[in-house]
Amino acid sequence: MPMPPPPELANLSLAEIARLAEDNQLPPVEQWNPTHCGDSEMRIARDGTWFHQGSPIGRQAMVRLFSTILRREPDGGYVLVTPVEKLDIAVEDAPFVAVEMKIDGKARDAVLSFRLNTGDVIVADAEHRLRFEAHDEGPRPYLHVRRGLEALLARPVYYELANLAIEHGDTPPGVWSKGCFFAMEPGA
Known part of the structure; x- marks a missing residue:
């Protein structure tokens, strides 16, 4: 099912903004500790563009999905993590x-x-x-x-x-x- 486009912030009330922030249900990536599996061949550019094998990821729903399983490691690196695999992802500045x-x-x-x-x-x-x-x-x-x-x-x-x-x-x-x-x- 495709995700609806994000609402324009200027048109939302403070209560609606708070609800959106609170409703943000994320997977418990901090609880998942699978064995490291390698490199995702993905990169997040400084401008926020996500790339896979050098090509931009054009589907916003995919970027959104990947962003929910992104984790910062204690050594400062970044990984995409699921209950069964952990893959490195390069981040040029902030994710x-x-x-x-x-x-x-x-x-x-x-x-x-x-x-x-x-x-x-x-x-x-x-x-x-x-x-x-x-x-x-x-x-x-x-x-x-x-x-x-x-x-x-x-x-x-x-x-x-x-x-x-x-x-x-x-x-x-x-x-x-x-x-x-x-x-x-x-x-x-």
Whole structure:
């Protein structure tokens, strides 16, 4: 059965966003420890495109499915895991990309919701923290998704976040979501 297209974040209420986030039923990949079986011949590019044997995976439903069995290993590597096999997957930066942001409320009462390239919706909070790294090409913002997996914020989403921080005028610059302050300084 084909998956419905992800809803546009801007048209959803805060309650609908929270329901989507809570309804995200994922397999218990952290409980599965099969013997390592090899390489999946898959790669996730920095822009969030999934590849198999060098070709982009065009079916979004397949990408979504694979994303649900993705796990970060203690050594920092990534694997696709099922109860019977574990395959390495190369990840150029972060396995997800936050492609859209919705802001509900203002300043300390704000709630920031992000839609990922997989259709998942994540609300920034104490469990799903925003962090910023310094890189040669400028700051690189990340959102914790689950179990050590992160989403890189797409450049337009980062600019929207930076504008929000400037509007608030906090020192250091940062944003609020669900009562948590996220300083936009690398390493903060």
